[in-house]
Amino acid sequence: MFSGSIPALATPFRDGSFAEDQFRALVDWQIDQGSSALVPCGTTGESSTLSNAEHHRVIEICVEQAAGRVPVIAGCGSNDTTNAMLHLTFSKKCGASAGLVVAPYYNRPNQEGIIAHFEALTANVDLPLVLYNVPARTVTDMMPDTVAALSKLPNVVAIKDASGDLDRVTAHRLNCADDLVLLSGVDELSLAFNAAGGVGCISVTANVAPKLCAEFQAACAAGDYAKARELNDVLYPLHKALFSDASPGPVKYAMSQVLEDFSTDLRLPMTPPSEASRNAVDAALKGAGLV
Numbered sequence: 001m002f003s004g005s006i007p008a009l010a011t012p013f014r015d016g017s018f019a020e021d022q023f024r025a026l027v028d029w030q031i032d033q034g035s036s037a038l039v040p041c042g043t044t045g046e047s048s049t050l051s052n053a054e055h056h057r058v059i060e061i062c063v064e065q066a067a068g069r070v071p072v073i074a075g076c077g078s079n080d081t082t083n084a085m086l087h088l089t090f091s092k093k094c095g096a097s098a099g100l101v102v103a104p105y106y107n108r109p110n111q112e113g114i115i116a117h118f119e120a121l122t123a124n125v126d127l128p129l130v131l132y133n134v135p136a137r138t139v140t141d142m143m144p145d146t147v148a149a150l151s152k153l154p155n156v157v158a159i160k161d162a163s164g165d166l167d168r169v170t171a172h173r174l175n176c177a178d179d180l181v182l183l184s185g186v187d188e189l190s191l192a193f194n195a196a197g198g199v200g201c202i203s204v205t206a207n208v209a210p211k212l213c214a215e216f217q218a219a220c221a222a223g224d225y226a227k228a229r230e231l232n233d234v235l236y237p238l239h240k241a242l243f244s245d246a247s248p249g250p251v252k253y254a255m256s257q258v259l260e261d262f263s264t265d266l267r268l269p270m271t272p273p274s275e276a277s278r279n280a281v282d283a284a285l286k287g288a289g290l291v
Helices: 020-032 052-066 081-094 111-124 144-150 167-175 187-195 210-221 225-241 249-258 275-287
Strands: 004-007 073-075 098-102 129-133 156-161 181-184 200-203
Touching: 004 210, 020 052, 052 073, 052 081, 073 081, 081 098, 081 111, 098 156, 111 129, 111 144, 129 144, 144 167, 156 167, 167 181, 181 187, 187 200, 187 210, 187 225, 200 210, 210 225, 225 249, 225 275, 249 275
Parallel strands: 004 200, 073 098, 098 129, 129 156, 156 181, 181 200
Antiparallel strands: none
């Protein structure tokens, strides 16, 4: 259902408020540059700092601006099952193609709790659902047996795996539903992830280098791993630089260097990246031919 380069979009702020005009321009640019789908309100979109009204407005604007040109996978995760259901219900109503739902964070449910969470969501909202496992942020880890069970639920169509454990690509491919789409959640692991059976990446770097990321994913899909390695070598320093300080600070800084007037504003507790981080981003942008 989904494949290729899928940016987890940054959310621009201006004077503390959502900058709708910049976000609309970002959506258009991403589509023009070859991104195959869009993810508003993911981790990079600072969803944890958005009110529910803002969260829904960002999704609504993304769907409206994309206008059916590419699918929109709306970030709908929460540590609260009821609130995740609210996000999914809104996303379905406004025309999103799917919902991206992170494993419940902070509460630290056991594997049975994770399964019960997703069972409740799929039982109550008829919207395709993309599982999102990122234990470095949630502490909770969706283990392979759990993912296999969840893949059999109605409407579960894909997983964004940001566990960093490449063994899981094969485990998911062998044990999950045959049609489960495997998407990387770690840019620098995407080459190996795709070689093991993945078909794309929900990407941070694609915010900054959407064309290069799309070309990389296209090379992987075509089985041209010589070209994919060349592109990966170009992108790798940028992948690393964008996490040289707390994300999405370096990402927004990089976008301000590539896109005219893109705001670097962050919401507390996020703060601007350090000088060392900015220098790393500058060098990576130059090395990739983006500035």
